[in-house]
Amino acid sequence: MAEKSVASTVTPDAPARYEETRQEERFLTPPVDIFENENELTVLADLPGVSKENLNVRVEDNILTIEAKPDKNGKGDSLYREFELATFYRQFQLTETVSREGIDAELKSGVLTLRLPKVEEAKPKLIEVKVS
């Protein structure tokens, strides 16, 4: 895996966007939505044709890696081709505010939903204003 890792020079506020590969295999970058609320960060990624067994989501050294292999489905002779699925691969640099524990992943209709809870210190604290 080492050759596909994100370079360590990336700054924490600029997520790693592209990955250089040295393998022959082609990689696709899945489109993602990332949004956050007070308690968690949600990542949605389109991974069509991927079954649970071939999906690999991991966090190492603050880098979130999504890697997925779509099922091969090529019977018959091809008449017309518009898309070709290949291994999906994408990495993101996480900040310290995301907890390593309790990351929840769900795969449904070709869409991966990841919920990354924030650490307690990063959640906004409501300070009550007393009127004296």
Next chain:
Amino acid sequence: MMLARDLFREMDALRHEIDRAFQDFDKSWAHGGRSRIGFLPGRSARSYPLINLTEDENGLMLEALAPGIDPENLSVAIQGNTLTIAGEKKAVHPDVKVEAFHRNERAAGRFVRNIELPVPIDAEKISADYRQGILHITLPKSVEAKPKRIEVNVV
């Protein structure tokens, strides 16, 4: 003379700036491969969903790339030789405020696509199923389109 040199320097700076703008674009689209598998990205010149069509002796198999759709919002119809795939991809997160987004690359919206089929199809026997974000449609050929085996008699 002075004016001319300044003009060239300015043009050079402008060229650099344009190059830089396109570098980012190139990396994310041309090399990142996102555009090749995107679904409804920007409702651009291409038709969505993207399809693959294969054939064997019994019929045609069509795969349409449509991740993240509720199957209830998907419809497949055939009239003559025209297959129509229509549907709507709902935004999964309508409540999320715009400023809460770090990235928003997955599009949502309605789509419709008509596909002209190359062989006559038995409309009664078409089946479609949606799994893992891909719509699989099996289109059996009509009897007259199937190859007929002719036995050779030895005399």
